[in-house]
Structure formats: C-alpha cells, structure tokens
Amino acid sequence: MASRCGAFRPYSLRARTTLGIAALALVFLTAIGAGINFLVFNRVQAQIFDEAERVAVNWGGSLRPGGTPQPAPKGDIDLLQLVDSRGRVVAASPAAAGRPALSTVRPPADDRIQDFTECSGRDECVMLAAFRVFQPETSGTRPDEPLFVYAGVTQPPILTGYRLQLLTAAGVLLGVALTAWVNWRLAGKHLRPVGVIREHLSDITVSDLSLRVPQPSGCGEHALLVHTINQTLARLEEAVKLQRRFAATTSHELKTPLTGLRTQLEEAMLYPHDVDPRETIREALSATGRLEAIVDDLLVLARLRSGTPVAHEPIDLGALVAQEAAARTGGVPVHVHAGRDVHVRGNRIQLIRVLNNLLANARRHARTVIEVTAEHVDGQAVVTVTDDGDGIAPQDRERVFERFVRLDDGRRREPGGSGLGLAISRDIAHAHQGTLLIEDTPRGARFALRLPLHREAAVRADPPPDPGDTGDPRDSGAPRDAGRRLGHAERI
Known part of the structure; x- marks a missing residue:
C-alpha cells in the first residue's frame, strides 16, 4: 500500500x-x-x-x-x-x-x-x-x-x-x-x-514476533501508542508460543494412541492366524476411546479459550456438590459437608465437569477417604476437595494445570488419561471469574475452587446473629464432627 x-x-x-x-x-x-x-x-x-x-x-x-x-x-x-x-x-x-x-x-x-x-x-x-x-x-x-x-x-x-x-x-x-x-x-x-x-x-512477521517498535521518550500519544503496540505484540508472541507448544504436545499425545492402534491393526492383517480378533478389537476400541476423550477435551478447551458465551443461571453449589459426590459409588468413600446459601451464578454443565474432574483426581490418589466441603467465606463460594494421598510437591502445583501435563504417579494410576482435566477445570473457573488452586494441607492434596457468590446469596451469607445461638454446633442439630470440619475449612 x-x-x-x-x-x-x-x-x-x-x-x-x-x-x-x-x-x-x-x-x-x-x-x-x-x-x-x-x-x-x-x-x-x-x-x-x-x-x-x-x-x-x-x-x-x-x-x-x-x-x-x-x-x-x-x-x-x-x-x-x-x-x-x-x-x-x-x-x-x-x-x-x-x-x-x-x-x-x-x-x-x-x-x-x-x-x-x-x-x-x-x-x-x-x-x-x-x-x-x-x-x-x-x-x-x-x-x-x-x-x-x-x-x-x-x-x-x-x-x-x-x-x-x-x-x-x-x-x-x-x-x-x-x-x-x-x-x-x-x-x-x-x-x-x-x-x-x-x-x-x-518488518514483524508470524515467524519472528520478537521484534518491537522503538519506544519514544515522554508520555505523548505516540509513546502511549507504541507502548500499547509492544504490549499487544508481547501478548501475541506469548499466544503463538503457547499455540505452537500446544500443537506439538497435542500431536505427540495423539500420535501415541494412533501409532499403537495402527500397529495392532497391521499385526492383525499380517498375522491373522496368530492374533486374537476379539482382543485386537477390544484394544482398538480402548485406543479409540482415549482418542475420543482427548478430542472432546480439546474441543472443550478451544471453546473456553475462545470466550464463547454460555448460558448462566443461579445454582445452589452446595446441593450440586452433594449430588455429584453421591453419584460416585464404590471406591474410596467421599464425605461431603455442604453449607446452606452457597449460591453462585454459572453454567451447570461446566461446574459439574469441574466437580467431576476434581473428584476423579482425588479418587486416583486417595487412600482411605475424600473430604469435600462447600461453604461461603468472605463473600465467595468455596469448594474444597481433599484426599489423603501422597500430595503434590509445591514446585508441581502449577504444572498440573498445564495441558497434557501428568505427573509420574498419575500416569501410573491411570495410564489412559488425557492430561487435560485440570487444565479444563481451571479455565472453567476463570470463565466464572473464579480461581482454582492447590492449597497447603497436612496430608494429601487439597484443591480449592473459589467463585463469586450470587448477589442475592451474598446478602443472605452474613445474617445478623441469633441471640439464642450459642455457637455450639449441637444447637443446630448438625453433627459435632461436621461443625469442626466447617470451622477448619473457614480457617484455610
């Protein structure tokens, strides 16, 4: 031009x-x-x-x-x-x-x-x-x-x-x-x-986004424009790096099951008398299921990262936590302590996915019990999922939320996982203006999901104290152990 x-x-x-x-x-x-x-x-x-x-x-x-x-x-x-x-x-x-x-x-x-x-x-x-x-x-x-x-x-x-x-x-x-x-x-x-x-x-191209526009001195319009351009280029460079790394990791994760599937099918074609067809089909279906899970998770990540709007509605988060925990029967027992008036505004399907991912992750690592709480703390709805497993090292607490990152213990316990569950869960939390972090706990690992309380629920979250309330959990009919656990959750 x-x-x-x-x-x-x-x-x-x-x-x-x-x-x-x-x-x-x-x-x-x-x-x-x-x-x-x-x-x-x-x-x-x-x-x-x-x-x-x-x-x-x-x-x-x-x-x-x-x-x-x-x-x-x-x-x-x-x-x-x-x-x-x-x-x-x-x-x-x-x-x-x-x-x-x-x-x-x-x-x-x-x-x-x-x-x-x-x-x-x-x-x-x-x-x-x-x-x-x-x-x-x-x-x-x-x-x-x-x-x-x-x-x-x-x-x-x-x-x-x-x-x-x-x-x-x-x-x-x-x-x-x-x-x-x-x-x-x-x-x-x-x-x-x-x-x-x-x-x-x-002079700046997609192949080299490291170049920057020289920053003029002062605080004039041109200096502010160049500052904004350089910030945009920095974000673009970081996004391209993430996309390239994501593409490389995705191709690697998809190539492994595809290679195994191709090997099994070629072996069945070359040696039809030495291979059990039912076993080959079963293994092929298992590899196909893993591929399907990876593709589904990738599509969910793409929708979350693109900012596609979804329908939000008022949700009783305590009831939802109790419902999803009760749906998981067998295996390590799950103890749920859900408070009242823990209402948020969000997408029910996405929040269910977060809870399922956290419960599935806790069940893989728990030894005897999983503790789940849902309460309101300082104007936020807080859901914690705690297991009594070996825990997660501090240096790995952010890595586990990256895509396709799976620690050695997780690979050993579930070889067929996609490594996208926690990444999806954090993106859903961010889409709801919340956070998903790993907090300190004496034993095991504790995942804490924090979401903004729904406006009407936030008004009801701190009612005036009842003159007849002595503060003893026995007065409200709640189990003494539940009162201790909720009090512990509020101190986290």
Missing part, C-alpha cells in the same frame, strides 16, 4: 486536516477581509467628507458683502466652487475653474450641509460636501439669493471599482495558502512517527 501512495493522498489524515483547516481559514479570513474592506471604505470616505465639510464651511463663513474671497484649497480638497441658485459658478479654485457647476444638489434651509458622490458622463466621480450660504450681497448676486459652496475631491482609486475588494481577496487567499502550508508541515512532523511505527510493524 505504501508503494502505491504518494505524499499527497486525498483520504490521508494529513490531507484531510490540511483541507479542513484551509476551509475554516477561508471562511474566517473572508469574514475578516469583508469587515476590513467595509471599515477601510467607510474610514476613507468619512475622512474625505469631514475635510470637505470643514473647507466648505470655512470658505462659506469668509464671504463678506461687496466681494467674494478667492478660495484656498487645503489638503486633498482641491475642487471648490461657489454657485448661485441659478447654477452659475461665481468663484472657483484653480482645479475647478472652467468647469460647470460640480453638482446640482441644493441643500435645503433646514439641512445646510450634505455629503454625496457625484459622477459625470466621463466616468469621473467626485466626493463633495455642499454648504448652503445666506449672503446679503456679493458681487453679481442679488441680496436675497442663497449661495452654495461645493468642496470636494476626485474619488481616490481605492474607492473606485473593485480594487479594494481584489486586494482583500488576494490577502485572504495568501493567508489561506500560508495556513494550509503551515498545517501541512506541522501535520507531517507530528505524523512522521506514525510512519516509523508502520515501517517497524511491517
């Missing part, structure tokens, strides 16, 4: 931000330019009219009976004329001499001064101030005849045509171009680390 894309990509973040900011700059600068244009036009026009009014009033005020003073232009106001009521020019400045009356506008008596712009047929416009003068008698005029003083200047080029608007538009376009260029450079500078991250990520 990078090889086919140039520096300017219309849909890139850099291009989109530049175009967006340029559009905003165009809107704002256009509004500002229009405001400046309006202010400049009004300012220049107001200055000209103010000066023209001052000159007209000064000249009109200098008129005296019997003579007309010569106008003296001041500043930019060079067009001065004194016009009578019949439109005759009585006096004029050098710039207005020889010209007809500058305007035919006659200010009324109640509004003696007026400002306006007069345009002639020669496309020439003048800005004028007209002042009405009452002069008793001047040279060439009648005593009762009003006079009009016109003072002005040719309209300056900045107010003529569209020159001011064009200059403003040019300034707006220049400002937009400058803003877009600055944003393009800044965006490129800030997005350059993203390109570096992309280049490093393109």
Whole structure:
C-alpha cells in the first residue's frame, strides 16, 4: 500500500486536516477581509467628507458683502466652487475653474450641509460636501439669493471599482495558502512517527514476533501508542508460543494412541492366524476411546479459550456438590459437608465437569477417604476437595494445570488419561471469574475452587446473629464432627 501512495493522498489524515483547516481559514479570513474592506471604505470616505465639510464651511463663513474671497484649497480638497441658485459658478479654485457647476444638489434651509458622490458622463466621480450660504450681497448676486459652496475631491482609486475588494481577496487567499502550508508541515512532523511505527510493524512477521517498535521518550500519544503496540505484540508472541507448544504436545499425545492402534491393526492383517480378533478389537476400541476423550477435551478447551458465551443461571453449589459426590459409588468413600446459601451464578454443565474432574483426581490418589466441603467465606463460594494421598510437591502445583501435563504417579494410576482435566477445570473457573488452586494441607492434596457468590446469596451469607445461638454446633442439630470440619475449612 505504501508503494502505491504518494505524499499527497486525498483520504490521508494529513490531507484531510490540511483541507479542513484551509476551509475554516477561508471562511474566517473572508469574514475578516469583508469587515476590513467595509471599515477601510467607510474610514476613507468619512475622512474625505469631514475635510470637505470643514473647507466648505470655512470658505462659506469668509464671504463678506461687496466681494467674494478667492478660495484656498487645503489638503486633498482641491475642487471648490461657489454657485448661485441659478447654477452659475461665481468663484472657483484653480482645479475647478472652467468647469460647470460640480453638482446640482441644493441643500435645503433646514439641512445646510450634505455629503454625496457625484459622477459625470466621463466616468469621473467626485466626493463633495455642499454648504448652503445666506449672503446679503456679493458681487453679481442679488441680496436675497442663497449661495452654495461645493468642496470636494476626485474619488481616490481605492474607492473606485473593485480594487479594494481584489486586494482583500488576494490577502485572504495568501493567508489561506500560508495556513494550509503551515498545517501541512506541522501535520507531517507530528505524523512522521506514525510512519516509523508502520515501517517497524511491517518488518514483524508470524515467524519472528520478537521484534518491537522503538519506544519514544515522554508520555505523548505516540509513546502511549507504541507502548500499547509492544504490549499487544508481547501478548501475541506469548499466544503463538503457547499455540505452537500446544500443537506439538497435542500431536505427540495423539500420535501415541494412533501409532499403537495402527500397529495392532497391521499385526492383525499380517498375522491373522496368530492374533486374537476379539482382543485386537477390544484394544482398538480402548485406543479409540482415549482418542475420543482427548478430542472432546480439546474441543472443550478451544471453546473456553475462545470466550464463547454460555448460558448462566443461579445454582445452589452446595446441593450440586452433594449430588455429584453421591453419584460416585464404590471406591474410596467421599464425605461431603455442604453449607446452606452457597449460591453462585454459572453454567451447570461446566461446574459439574469441574466437580467431576476434581473428584476423579482425588479418587486416583486417595487412600482411605475424600473430604469435600462447600461453604461461603468472605463473600465467595468455596469448594474444597481433599484426599489423603501422597500430595503434590509445591514446585508441581502449577504444572498440573498445564495441558497434557501428568505427573509420574498419575500416569501410573491411570495410564489412559488425557492430561487435560485440570487444565479444563481451571479455565472453567476463570470463565466464572473464579480461581482454582492447590492449597497447603497436612496430608494429601487439597484443591480449592473459589467463585463469586450470587448477589442475592451474598446478602443472605452474613445474617445478623441469633441471640439464642450459642455457637455450639449441637444447637443446630448438625453433627459435632461436621461443625469442626466447617470451622477448619473457614480457617484455610
């Protein structure tokens, strides 16, 4: 993708931000330019009219009976004329001499001064101030005849045509171009680390996930992004390692029974008279059963690891423990001590599988008895399964929960096991926001399953003390031994 894309990509973040900011700059600068244009036009026009009014009033005020003073232009106001009521020019400045009356506008008596712009047929416009003068008698005029003083200047080029608007538009376009260029450079500078991250990520493949993106200094967005990417790569690398190890172990575990099955069948085909067909079929069925158990457990593990949602319901865990323990008849006896109000929310089938796996594991290693308890402790439902066997060494207490890991004693006691039962049990516990651990015990091994209590059960888990309760198990009708065992379980 990078090889086919140039520096300017219309849909890139850099291009989109530049175009967006340029559009905003165009809107704002256009509004500002229009405001400046309006202010400049009004300012220049107001200055000209103010000066023209001052000159007209000064000249009109200098008129005296019997003579007309010569106008003296001041500043930019060079067009001065004194016009009578019949439109005759009585006096004029050098710039207005020889010209007809500058305007035919006659200010009324109640509004003696007026400002306006007069345009002639020669496309020439003048800005004028007209002042009405009452002069008793001047040279060439009648005593009762009003006079009009016109003072002005040719309209300056900045107010003529569209020159001011064009200059403003040019300034707006220049400002937009400058803003877009600055944003393009800044965006490129800030997005350059993203390109570096992309280049490093393109070098990371499934065959080598050990590479990492160099971590920038500071706590900016790029540094946080790189930190998250490296964490994701680390998790991905660990997951790939686990998958590869799982695939290798699975192939080994499946290859052993398949090889034995193939050997038995080939032997039956090659030596039909020396092999008992019934014995061969029986052994083949045994190997097939082991293969089926391994495949089923692998499917359960895959569903648990994929996070596939399953239906949860309120479950009386104490009753479920008693029910599953009672279903196992024969062999080592199982003593169950299940408390009341041990309710959880979970999947019944999965929790039954955990209990069966723990009971089966305890039965393989127990010598005389298996102790099972179910109670609520500190807002959690706790199920313990304890056997009186040889126990599990501390260094092996986590290994037994790995897939296909079976200790030597377990292989000797049950050669056909899949080695996935405890791994599945722990995954089910985690899927229920719980834990499954091996705890210390004076003898044998104790597996402790801890699950969150159901919300309603948690409220009932710690009822107010009964004033008539002496704390003696005999008062509640429970066996004394059961009270001691439950008390021991709470101290674990």
